[in-house]
Amino acid sequence: MAETDGFTFNHTMLRIKDPAKSLNFYRDVLGMTLLHQADFEGAEFCLYFLGKLQPGETPPEDAAERARWTFAQRGVLELTHNWGSENDPNVAYHDGNSEPQGYGHIAFDVPDLDAAVAWFDANNVTFQKRPEDGRMNHIAFIRDPDGYWIEILSSSRMA
């Protein structure tokens, strides 16, 4: 359909309480790269855009080119941080899986589910569902620092 040629599902946005914890988690545990950051000083919030690059995939180094590149990709995660929320005991985000429901989760494909589980355990990641829990033993769910659910699957085992 000509009208939608070039439309690209670019990103998914989640609000986060503490960027130090979330950036550590998404970078160090899931291997994502911080591609672009936008600070809004007047409104006191910051947006972080992360992508999981594949080996050999290199975004442009120039900041403006890199921003345009980021917004043209698929599979980008946007994290929104309202300044100070990390020190505000009243801020806790809703994961969408208790009432009121809506959003459910994001999902990562991994080459080897057992190796990924061992890696998450080595990094003290919280599991919502380990592979051996319940009936769907070919997938797991972990939780990010805000409690959002992340499905872990291995595409080679899906059908």
Place this chain on the structure above:
Amino acid sequence: MAETDGFTFNHTMLRIKDPAKSLNFYRDVLGMTLLHQADFEGAEFCLYFLGKLQPGETPPEDAAERARWTFAQRGVLELTHNWGSENDPNVAYHDGNSEPQGYGHIAFDVPDLDAAVAWFDANNVTFQKRPEDGRMNHIAFIRDPDGYWIEILSSSRMA
């Protein structure tokens, strides 16, 4: 980092009330393709996996191969339908932007923002924010049939 090589941010899951309305919207208005569907008859729900393919991009035709291909892609949208919700006046999903907040939106990059807005108007899409509303005139937000927000941006205009 070797432990995360091959990790891929595959999909984002949203619950939907009425698959007829949502599939029409994501296919006809946003140009996505239904890549894989999984019916769970015992638990009475269905999962729809959609991707926005680029011209010339062709998923495998064999169903099992196509499923594995789908779960290895970036930028897949999973829609979860609990059977009967379309006829249940008590089912309405939470968009994450009113309290309790958490999830915010998904976003599509479009080649031409003005042309995309005209296309959405021609399809009677509800706008959360037209480009001319507020200060960020280079982006818009539309709403899907459940009210989830979808940011519309043009990567060539981002920096």
